[in-house]
Amino acid sequence: MNKSYQAVRILGTRVQNTSEKETLDVLESALVEKRQMAIFTPNTEMIMAAWKDQAFRDILNRAEWVIPDGIGLIHAARIQKKPIENRVTGFDTSVSLLEMAARLDKSVFFLGGAVGVAEQAAEEMQKSLPTLRIAGTHHGYFPGLHIGKGGSPEENQVIEMINASGAEILFVGFGMKKQERWIDTYRNRLNPTILIGNGGTLDGLAGLVQRAPEIYQRLGLEWLYRLAKQPSRIGRQLVLPHFLWLALVKPGMVEIEKS
Template identity: 40%
Template sequence: MRIDVLGVGFDNMTMTEAVDAAAALLDRPGCHYVVTPNPEIVEVCLENGEAKAAVNGADLVLPDGVGIIKGAAMLGTPLKERTPGIEFAAHLMGRMARTGKSLYLLGAKPGVAEQAAENLKKQYPGLMVAGTHDGYFQEDADVVEAIRKSGADVVFVCLGAPKQELWIQRNGPNTGAHLLCGLGGSLDIFAGVAERAPKFWSDHGLEWFYRLCREPRRIGRMMKLPLFLIHVKQERRRK
């Protein structure tokens, strides 16, 4: 049973359980997908029914962001732990490198996915990267066909929310991949063109503040966090 946070249902799993579940999906027939919503994405889902359906339609919905953990606790339905998308991806790639599964990287600016692929192959010896494509395309069909021809088992779709979730829902089965993961700006970090917050900030749930200090232009997006907490408080009073 999923934990409901403002209409988005989160799977209540540890990181280890989430990676095990993803690996199991990867071995099943058909197409499956994973999403990793943070408070900003939950707020988008409150306003966009199509995005909400795409998020809730995922086989795994993992809480990326301390705000989701706090929100669930405030509503009296605590989640086991935060499972950041980029860390989930790292654990999954380690598993894939050992089991011979191949990966396709989709998203970011031209050249970023290729650099990410080179870095990841060094970081995870044995990881097979079947192909890459930037996120600057107008038509889905050519990209879908490229993924299908690559024979990739897994696709990291890094187009930003809710575009990536909608893209996965619309195109996933036609790619031929068994597992697609919506991972936001992860390719920039894998490529080394952006940095994660240092461990201290992450451990204390302040990664969002670190990013805001580094990129003040994100203030409009970051305002979704206090709005999210206001909505959680309103929902708690309603219940």
């Protein structure tokens, strides 16, 4: 991928100027070399939350790889004339990572979602990827840091379960802020090489949530499709116009980071 800069900072959060292929190449190298990486997948809502929360912004900036999941990030970077070449979605990256795991014979652990969701996601993925090794699953409904009860015996048992499973890839789906904080806090205790916070991906893999039709994805209108399906999301979706308004009126909202 030919590009003049590796990353940008959007409202202070570092985001890779990357492609799905480059992202997967980076993750494959990390897996082969057993070099631990945290990967986060911010959308507009997450970047705005990080702008208002220095501690959360620091967590995102400590990750090795932060991909531009939200179409709003692409639009804002273009408005500010520091374009990001590609949108790289967390869901597509997660699916490609599972395909890579099957090809390389690497195992994965699904953590998060309601009771039964991670197991259902594992069952569905093994139907489509029969050679995929699922090292283990666990729901997100346990007392832990993600609900303000860090260090509980139950949480310690979950960490021990993940490590004992031998998983090399860990999906963490607790929801925005919670999953990133959990990974950042416990990564030194976790054995998997790839730690990815990917929100509702497990619900999607389990078939509980349908992705927008491809035409909506290509046009960057997945948010509109979700809003039509779930009108209660209107409050969250109002973040996007506010974000793009900032891109129009706030000089330096997007800055190039060359190193």
